[in-house]
Amino acid sequence: MSVYTTVTPAELESWLAHYTLGNLLELKGIAAGITNTNYFVTTTQGRYVLTLFETLTLDELPYYLNLMSHLARHGVACPAPMADRSDRFASLLAGKPACLVSCLNGGDVPEPGAAHCRAVGAMMADMHLAGDTYPARMANPRGPAWWSATAQVVYPHMPKADAELLHAEIAFQSQHRFDTLPSGVIHADLFRDNVLFAGETVAGFIDFYYACNDVLVYDLAIALNDWCSLPDGDIDPIRARALLAGYQSVRPLTEAEKAAWPVMLRAAALRFWTSRLYDKYLPQAGELTFTKDPAQFQQVIAHHSRRDDFWLL
Incomplete structure (x- = not known):
């Protein structure tokens, strides 16, 4: 996860209008990983992870997002993608395909046992x-x-x-x-x-x-x-x-x-x-x-x- 594409709060607020997730409170870039652009997004209804895809297209995303939804329904611990009012998991933001997924509690373990x-x-x-x-x-x-x-x-x-x-x-x-x-x-x-x-x-x-x-x-x-x-x-x-x-x-x-x-x-x-x-x-x-x-x-x-x-x- 990294930030290659900059998203402004105004751009995100306009995009979030297609969801029923409340009003934007905070937008914070995530500097980790190496492929896509990622932000933490906090709204009045919760905290999410926003991903903008730097190489994948909208047509390619259903495999991944539907998979996450499938696994979450079958008891695998993973984020669930959030659907907008049109029942879409992904749409364009700042010219890139983008999605929101639930933000899970917990943290990574750099030195696992x-x-x-x-x-x-x-x-x-x-x-x-x-x-x-x-x-x-x-x-x-x-x-x-x-x-x-x-x-x-x-x-x-x-x-x-x-x-x-x-x-x-x-x-x-x-x-x-x-x-x-x-x-x-x-x-x-x-x-x-x-x-x-x-x-x-x-x-x-x-x-x-x-x-x-x-x-x-x-x-x-x-x-x-x-x-x-x-x-x-x-x-x-x-x-x-x-x-x-x-x-x-x-x-x-x-x-x-x-x-x-x-x-x-x-x-x-x-x-x-x-x-x-x-x-x-x-x-x-x-x-x-x-x-x-x-x-x-x-x-x-x-x-x-x-x-x-x-x-x-």
Whole structure:
């Protein structure tokens, strides 16, 4: 979440006239994340999160917003989109597609413990099961074809040794395909800053705008690489086992998923190494922006490539 598009209080008040959410009291930009523009919006009826989409179009938004509504109705802790008087979840604001969602109580946990990781794993499994009945489909826009194409763009900007490592990892992933593994709705970006906690209870998963249909265990790998990471890019085995135990307490992994797990961990790290390289070398201009270090996931891959224990037993 960041601020790339500036919204004035007058613009927002005019837009809010299409809702029955009361009068505007406060508009405050959120400087976190890297893709969309986000604000906290407080009205006389409550507090919400306003998102202006910098790359998604109005036609693309129903998959994500209807998904959030579906998951919330099925007991998954996540924000619920607010409909306007015309029953729309999204419309144009400041020239960009925009929506309001409920603002959940709780906060993120920068230094999670095992209990937090177990709770995240269990709620992710609940989300995957609830997604079984969501009828819409969205192919992963940041899968292998995307990271291969993006790598071609960032290679010229990288130190030669790092570029060679990235090329080698993409070649390694190209040797593996997991089309037959269980698949469905995935969050695809469930990092620590996208989960809110009240104590050790998950208050909500947020920022569903990379959600798509893909291999479920890939989603689990994305989460583990962040929630269980150490400063040097290695993985804390206690937190890793807790996250996996939480997930499997709701949805046990199949033997095929367990066999694919080591490669999936590297694939999940590769996706974010590539995207962070792109954001570093071709940054998007914004009023308040936040970028993340791509070297973190280069280190994660290095550790995974040497690992013998993957915490599944």
